[in-house]
Amino acid sequence: MKLKTRIGVILGGLLILTWCLLPVAWIISLSFKSQKSVTEGSPGFLPTEAGFAGWENYTSVLENEQFRRAIFNSIGISLIATLLSVILATLAAYAIARLEFKGKKFVLTTALVIAMFPVVSLVGPLFDVWRSIGIYDTWIGLIIPYMSFTLPLAIWTLSAFFREIPWEMEQAAQVDGATSWQAFRKVIVPLAAPGVFTAAILTFFFAWNDFVFGISLTSTESARPIPAALSFFVGADPFNRPASLLAAGAVVSTIPIVIIVLLFQRKIVAGLTSGAVKG
Template sequence: MTATVLEPAKSSPQAAPSRRDRPRRGREQPRALTLVLAVLAMLVSLVPFYWLINTSLKTGAELSSGSLYPTNASLNNYLDVLQDGEFLTALGNSLIVGAVTTTLALTFASFAAYALARLKLPRKGLLLGLVLSVTTFPVISIAAPMFKIWSDIGLYDTLLGLIIPKLTFALPMAIFVLTSFFREIPFELEESALIDGATPFSAFRKVILPLAVPGIATTAILVFISVWNEFLLAVTLTSTPDARTVPVAIAYFSGVSEFDNPIGTISAASVLVTLPLVVLVLVFQKRIVAGLTAGAIKG
């Protein structure tokens, strides 16, 4: 009889992680860290705005407290602001100055950016550098001379006197953004339109501008926000509520009486002033993202 030798059962080893799983697991930690940092950055960014809303809902002695939330929330500060005729006038002035400046900046910048991006001009880089050099001048250095000139020619304390200098600083930014965007539009599209009999202007109007809508929308929002928030020129070139913009009007805010703390009404006015910008960004957020990323993508 032959003896049967029984071999010991081999334990099945655990399956080793595949090479595809290892990089995936390695990427999970950086992604989680990025997510945590993004959440922290968002919270840090929202804290000032939350504190602004928190303060705007407080009244009386509670304004001096450092509580994280109002115990007796009230809309009285907002009602006081909306019943202030000077604030409503300043709000209208800001809308007029912002809309006119943005429209003029986009109109002039579109032609200038098209020439710099698509026409054969000598030393285009130098021209663009000269345009951008305007933004290097500190506003405070020209505020006093402009105050003297505007006073002499009758533009002081007028909306036109605010639009002209704001347009001077808005144009370089608009030209730079649109130039980088126009460069990414394929030249073949424009050449096809010219071959079909279109004039250079009609090709610009019917081909280039429709394709540049995301960049134009992005530029419009950036210009409007910068004009809306500008303070130094607005406070230097105005002296009466008839021409003041919103940032200057808020700086001149006072309480209902001389014994009131104006921080509540200032906070409420600041929230009301921020709302149009928030709505603007929310409505055009897709255009903003498309415009900001289009110039960075090359086919």
């Protein structure tokens, strides 16, 4: 690689990193500022000595009963939605990859259309239906929409993995005495583990980061997730939102996602790029 090209690649990479990480760095910096310095318009990226709040904002956020309840709701709803979506997507993707039946292309097309459907357009009808059947402001009222939007992507991801697995491996397991279910559970699913893992991660991310459903289909802290709960943070002055507390809450809610990405980034990339290159 020529020197000019190498310098261009390095500069381009630094520019992209700066563009992507600057908002994150700004939120972290804001979370360590005092509310007074934010209100008075403290200049500069780093908090001044007088406006440095230390860990006070994080302590206040974690001691807030509303926020702790929101963390519990997000963890429970996200894990349940992820588990159910992965189980259903695994079975559906296996059937689509292995079986020949009429309407298979229609099923895949419909699933893709559902995944691309605008979320905002469904909030009004879901609000009326959920109130009528009594699941408004409940966990299940959020789990169902999350599954509806994550299942199509999970099915597409897993079907690509199942197509790459040789059919002969399943037949060999059946010849050795395994039933169809045993061959699927002990041979096919372990081989498709990267795809299953990727589908689970993507589903968890969608459920954890959702704001529209979380704020529209809940009215109390009983089922309100973290993104929606942050919008209800108010300080002593209702016309002056506690920006530093909101920044600290945003950082806390982002930490699980960052940890998951750093620990499992290779599996996520492998799952997303599966089937892109053949040969």
